[in-house]
Amino acid sequence: MATTTMTMAKALNEGLRRAMEKNKKVLIMGEDVGKLGGVFRITDGLQKDFGEDRVIDAPLAESAIVGTAVGLAIRGYRTVCEIQFDGFVYPAFDQIVSQVAKLHKRSDGVYTMGLVIRIPFQGGIGAIEHHSESPEAYFAATAGLRVVSCSTPNDAYWMIQQSIEHDDPIIFCEPKCRYWEKGEVDLDSAPAGLFDAAVRREGSDVTVIGYGSSLKTILRAADTAAAEGTSLEVVDARSIAPLELDTMVKSLEKTGRLVVVQEAPHTASIGSEIVAELSERCFYSLRAPGVRVSGYHVPYPPTRIEEDYRPTVDRILDAVDRVMGYES
């Protein structure tokens, strides 16, 4: 097993490189993705190696980045669109919802909408407004789309390749605050299917589910909880839509207690969906209601106070205490 240590940013870069080497129809398109290598350097060096026809520096228009990728998909190309920041995806929302999500259906299966829309999402980098949002629920609520998120360099490396190979359109959410964190990457085999959830830490008292940036926070909470005598089982959803519920059900049947963590506000969120699905499927195993730890229902705050908005170890541990406090 060949493993190597790299940052999530580098893992994404290597994953994209490998996908482009394997399939000449794979293109990259986005703002500043060519010479600059993207504002986060995810596409660093790719234009130099694959040329301007395959790594396309786009004019600054998100609807066009996605809208032209649709036409390229009809022509048989697989375009990886980079949206520079979460808060800039909304100009492309119409194309994503009205065309990307629906053209396979509208064409009676004749068109394959094989394209990937990469969105650096969530906060934690001290940015100005529109650079820290969690728009995943909008896309998860749209039939025809799939939404995934990586939380480790290894997943980043493999999930981006799996997304590019997949025949449905994928919204690929990258936790930008984890871009520079290193981890082991297995270059030989994928850790799991693209739509599988993964148990990151085994435990017995409470199942804590999250995705993207939240995983690291949850794992730190699990360390603290363990020191205090509470055993958390940590599940990485990985696929936000569809959710892979079997792994979650299995965990909850063991622990009977559920906490879901996300940066998005909790109304009509992925966390809401997880709690609803698991309440229905695990009703007789539950020893407490499922609890969400989320961002507050406010526009993403000025980032000098973002750490009081984003789920923290303390807020997760408070939620753990709440679900542990129910008599059973």
Added chain:
Amino acid sequence: MIGEELVQLLTPEGERVAHPEYESTLSGAEIFGLYRDMTIIRRLCNESTSLQRQGQLALWAPIQGQEAAQIGAGRALDPQDFTFPTYREHGIAWCRGVPPENMLRLFRAVSNGGWDAQKYRHSVPAVVLGNQVLNAVGYAMGIQRDGAEEAVMTFFGDGASSQGDVLEAFVWASSFNAPVVFFCQNNQWGISTPMSIQSKIPLYHRAHGFGFPGVRVDGNDVLAVYEVSKRALDSARVGGGPTLIEAYTYRMGAHTTSDDPTRYRIDAEVEVWKHRDPIERVKSLLVHEYRVKAAKFDDVTAEAETMALKLREDVLAMDRPDPITMFDHAYAAPHPLIDEGRREMIELGVSGGSH
């Protein structure tokens, strides 16, 4: 009113006029073919309006008045070209070989599309204004990467010309020199919205600001539309980049069968355009210049009648789809929520469960 820059090769009276840049290259037989196309599509369109009035269609978007714009452009296309239409491009669909009954599947509300887009090289209809124009530019960028000698033609109206997607498409096509022809049918009305609040300048002038040529053509003159379209497509195929064609025409009927144009426009305006009918002027040319006999026109009328009857039969035979088909092609790959939905529907017994 129309302006001196309008390309016209045939007057409303059916007399040829010279133009410094364009001349008709079509033979009498080919012009008769265009007459036949326009007559048939008008008859099919009228039949569709009747079908809607009789409760057999959910909606219909008539093209009456725009036959020359669509047939002229549609016949200028080569088989290998690709087209991105709205919901009103029945004349283009006809030229691409889409069976008429397939065009009505959307309006019968039994499909969201209706035909095999790759087979006819005619995309499924886009209902959201302007979306397809960006998709067309992307397809054209694919042609460039394949090194193919093909062009894309995409259709939109004066209403959609205000959409950001259309203007972004102009930027991209220009910057990447994409082989795409933007064919705007300016039929003067976006439901009740007049041209005067869509643009302060003629629409074709916009192209110059984006860095590519724009041409305004008499959209009711099929000979001119054909030549202008052909030149733009030929240029696109060999690296000449995009062209905007503004086909200046008029929507003789309602926006759709749900619309009532008497609430917002005056009869006198419609009367003016009646004298510019696209079919009558070609018929006049064929009679006077090519001595086409009445019997040949009667043959076309009879052929159109037969096709209209067949269309009616085909539409009436279009049954409500099995509800379980709503799950087909929602995704290309297996999806748990699709499986769950299918299973529930079969358990409820609302479907034959053939899938």
